[in-house]
Amino acid sequence: MRAMPAASTKESKGGFFKRLKARLGGGRGLGLSLGFGGRKLDAELEEELETQLLVGDVGIEATELLLKRLRRQLGSKTIDDDDEVRSVLADALAEQMASHARPLEISDAAAPFVVLVVGVNGSGKTTTIGKLTRSLREDGYSILLAAGDTYRAAAIEQLQAWGERNDVPVVAQQPGADPAAVIYDAIEAARARSIDVVIADTAGRLQNKAGLMAELEKIVRVTRRLDAAAPHEILLVLDASLGQNAITQALEFHRAVGVTGIAMTKLDGGGKGGILVSLAGQLDVPFRFVGVGEGIEDMDVFRAEDFATALVGRRNPQ
Numbered sequence: 001m002r003a004m005p006a007a008s009t010k011e012s013k014g015g016f017f018k019r020l021k022a023r024l025g026g027g028r029g030l031g032l033s034l035g036f037g038g039r040k041l042d043a044e045l046e047e048e049l050e051t052q053l054l055v056g057d058v059g060i061e062a063t064e065l066l067l068k069r070l071r072r073q074l075g076s077k078t079i080d081d082d083d084e085v086r087s088v089l090a091d092a093l094a095e096q097m098a099s100h101a102r103p104l105e106i107s108d109a110a111a112p113f114v115v116l117v118v119g120v121n122g123s124g125k126t127t128t129i130g131k132l133t134r135s136l137r138e139d140g141y142s143i144l145l146a147a148g149d150t151y152r153a154a155a156i157e158q159l160q161a162w163g164e165r166n167d168v169p170v171v172a173q174q175p176g177a178d179p180a181a182v183i184y185d186a187i188e189a190a191r192a193r194s195i196d197v198v199i200a201d202t203a204g205r206l207q208n209k210a211g212l213m214a215e216l217e218k219i220v221r222v223t224r225r226l227d228a229a230a231p232h233e234i235l236l237v238l239d240a241s242l243g244q245n246a247i248t249q250a251l252e253f254h255r256a257v258g259v260t261g262i263a264m265t266k267l268d269g270g271g272k273g274g275i276l277v278s279l280a281g282q283l284d285v286p287f288r289f290v291g292v293g294e295g296i297e298d299m300d301v302f303r304a305e306d307f308a309t310a311l312v313g314r315r316n317p318q
Contacts, residue, residue, distance in 0.1 A: 019292050019293070019298065020267070020290065020292055020300075020306065020307070020310045039078065039079055040076055040077065040078055040079065041070055041071060041074045041075070041076065041079065042076075046067055046070075046071075049066075049067065049070070049085075050063055050067060053066060053274065055272075056272045056273075056274035056311075057243045057244065057272040057273075057274040057275040057277075057278060058274035058277045058278055059244075059247075059274075059277065059278030059281065059282075061278075061281050062096060062274075062277045062278050062280070062281050065092070065096065066089060066092050066093070069088060069092040070085070070088055070089070070092075073088050074088065086312045086313055089308075089312045090305075090308045090309050090311070090312045091308075093277055093304075093307075093308035093311060093312065094304045094305045094307075094308035094309075095304075096277060096280055096281070097276060097277060097280045097287070097304040097307065097308065098304045098305075099280075100276075100280050100284075100285070100286055100287045100302070100304070101286070101287060101302050101303055101304040102286035102287075102288070103286075103288060103301045103302075104233060104235075104261060104288045104289075104301075106136070106141065106196070106197060107232060110227070110229065110230075110232050111191060111194075111227075112144070112187065112190040112191065112195050112196055112197055112198045113196060113197045113198070113232050113233075114187060114197075114198045114200065114223060114227070114230040114231040114232050114233070115132070115197065115198065115199045115200065115231065115232070115233045115235055116148075116183075116200050116202065116219065116220070116223070116231035116233070116234045116235070116257075117129055117199065117200065117201055117202060117235050117237060118202050118216060118234060118235070118236050118237070118253055118257070118259070119204065119236055119237035119238065119239075119249070119253075120204045120239075120249060121203075121204025122204065122239065123204070123237045123238060123239040123265060123266075124237055124239065124263075124265035124266060124291065125149075125201060125202070125204070125237045126149075126155065126158045126159055126162065126201055127265075127291075127294065128235075128237050128263050128265060128289070128291065128299065129145065129159065129162060129199050129201055130162035130165065130166065130296070131291070131296055131298075131299040132199060132289075132299075133145065133162065133163075133166045133168060133199060134166050134296050135299075136197055137166055137167075137168065141196040141197050142168075142193075142194075142195045142196045142197070143166070143168040143195065143196070143197050143198075143199060144168060144169050144170075144171065144186055144189060144190045144193070144195045144197070144198050144199075145159055145162070145163050145168060145169070145170045145171070145186075145198075145199050145200075145201070146170075146171050146172075146182055146183045146185075146186030146187075146198055146199070146200035146201065147159045147160070147170060147171065147172035147173070147182060147201055148179040148182050148183045148200045148201050148202045148203070148219065149179070149201045149202055149203045149204070150173065150174075150175055150176055150177045150178070150179050150182060150203070151175070151176070151203045152175070152203075153175045155201065155203075156172050156175065159172070159201050160172060169189075169193075169195075171185055171186035171189055173185075179202060179203065179215065179219055180215075180218050180219045180221075180222040180223075181222075183198075183200045183219055183222070183223060184222050184223065184225070184226065186198050186200065187223060187226050187227070187230070188226065191226075200219075200231070202216060202219065203215075213252070213253075213256040213257075216256060216257055217256055217257060220234075220257050233260050233261055234257055234258060234259050234260045234261070235259075235260070235261045235262070235263055235288060236249075236250060236253050236254075236259045236261070236262050236263070236285075237262075237263045237265055238250060238262060238263070238264050238265065238275075239265055239266050240264050240265065240266050240267050240272065240273060240275055240276075241266050242275075243272065243275060244275070244278070246275050246279070247275070247278060247279055247282060250262065250279060250282075250283055250285070251282070251283065254283060254285065259283075259285050260285065260286070261285065261286050261287075261288040262279070262285055262286065262287050262288060263288055263289040263290070263291065263299075264276055264287065264289070264290050264291065264302075265290075265291040265299075266291065267290060267291065267292045273290075273307065273310070273311050274311065276290075276302075276307070277311075287302040288301070288302060289301060289302060290302050290307065
């Protein structure tokens with residue numbers, strides 16, 4: 001079993017961290033506008049911080065834990081400068097998310113290893129599939145894509161374009177075909193060709209549409225006819241710009257099919273990364289990837305310390 005390496009091992013050191021910090025740095029990710037130097041952590045200052053953290057999608061429970069940590073470490077002393085507050089916040093955020101920082105591991109025993117990618121329309125599923133395909137190809141895996149979003153012809157064409165771009169085969173049928181059948185055929189094809197990994201796209205299912213969720217459950221059942229352990233990864237792609245609605249989506253998808261990993265996208269498009277902090281307190285699911293743009297290099301393995309550092313605008317401690 002091999003874990004996916006961070007993109008920083010494939011590009012200049014710290015390259016992705018620099019892009020992440022550029023998107024979220026200076027505290028913009030959490031909406032932090034401090035100016036707290038020379039003040040004490042009194043009720044007024046706590047209220048200002050609380051408001052900023054909540055606006056940054058950190059959530060009520062996580063915000064209370066962060067303020068408790070600040071009280072414990074800063075006490076009633078005068079704060080020298082904003083970096084002192086940022087440092088405490090970054091350490092506390094990293095600690096809250098650390099247990100969720102678990103990279104995707106591809107089991108060599110699976111034949112093939114099946115990744116089912118789920119999420120609502122517009123979350124960035126297909127682009128995430130393209131980036132994941134490129135990363136796995138660079139690691140030496142053979143890949144086959146399954147066009148399981150059969151409701152939109154454009155979705156099939158988009159996946160086929162990613163297949164061509166990455167030089168990997170795509171199993172697809174006509175629009176309107178049974179998604180479960182498409183993915184079943186893809187797994188059989190991968191077995192016949194001794195392909196390592198199948199990555200399956202699915203329709204953009206709205207979390208309040210019971211019929212669509214039921215169809216996703218059917219896909220899971222059908223894949224298990226070929227392999228009782230499949231899908232080996234159910235990767236939920238969440239749009240960071242949705243804020244607390246992303247939490248609702250995550251809980252609904254998890255109830256339906258048992259999500260095993262999360263990729264957070266669109267941190268470059270106004271999404272506040274604090275939503276991952278809030279999610280960490282509500283769902284025990286690994287954070288696999290974060291995305292900060294459309295480029296193939298704009299997705300990396302989630303690292304709690306780097307993410308927290310970028311969120312609060314703290315200098316990289318390493």
